[in-house]
Amino acid sequence: MYARSTTFQGRPANVDAGIAFVNTEVGPMLDQIEGCRGLSMLVDRETGQCIATTSWENEEAMRASDDQLRPIRDRGRDILGGSMQVDEWEIEVMHRTHHGECCRASWLQGDLDTMTETFRVAILPQLEQTPGFCSASLLVNRSTGLGCATTTWETREAMEASRAAADEMRSRTASDAGGEIVDVHEFDLAYAHLHVPEMA
Template sequence: MFARSTTFHGMPGNIDAGIRFIKDEAGPMLEQIEGCRGLSMLVDRDTGQCIATSSWDDEAAMRASDAQLRPLRDRGRDILGGSMQVDEWEIAVMHRTHHGECCRVSWLQGDIDAMTETVRLGILPMIEQTDGFCSASLLVNRSTGLGCATTAWESREAMEASRASADDMRARTASDAGGEVVEVREYELAYAHLHVPEMA
């Protein structure tokens, strides 16, 4: 399974228009493309940053969709009023009980295989016992050594309450991978229509 994320550095006042675009145009269009497993959108209303992530059966399906989706990404950028960055990933871990209302995203640099093993065997069993936990995933880019770990939570209160334990787990993952934590951000989960199978 693979994923393509488009990070929009938009204007805070355009967030709601961007969400409508994802719900009314981008989501329905993606559902018609062979090999697509759905779309999610994370938003930060304070900064205007949004991350739209599409999931795919395999790398070939993801690559085949690129030309078709480029005008859609450009339209999203125009609606949100900023710049955008596109990244492609392999889905290494996916475990979901249900969709939540907010997410914490951590970017880590290091050995991808070690990172994946720590998340799968060490972090998941602990974090799924945390109150308010909904899902966890790890996307990886083997060519850059970058991992993107996302946890979803039932409420912002639950996500905030988990921060201290999440800091410990993130530090352990980075250490086991011989790398470092690059960035951590928290978002509202504005849209989630995903059909990625369990990969834990």
């Protein structure tokens, strides 16, 4: 399974228009594209940063969709009123118990095989015991050595309460992978229609 994420550095005032665009146009369009397994959208209403992620059955389907989706990405950038960055990933881990309302995304640099093993064997069981936990995923980009771990939470209160434990888990993963933490960001989950199978 593969994923393409588009990170928009938009204007806070335009976030709702961006969400409406995803709901009314982008989501229904993606439903018609062969090999697409859904879409999620994370938003930070304070900074205007938004991340739209599509999932794909294989790399070929993701690549074949690029020309068709480029105008849609450009429209999203215009609606949100900022810049955008596109990244492609392999989906290494996907574990979901139920849907939530907010997410924490952590970007880590390091040995991706070790990172994946630590995340799957050590981090997931600990996350499952954390109150308010809903789901977790790990995406990796082997050309850049970057991993993106995302956890979803029932409420913002639950996510905030998990911060200390998350800091410890993140540091452990980066240490095991011989790498470093690049960035951490918390978001509202504005659109969640990913149909990636269990990959834990």
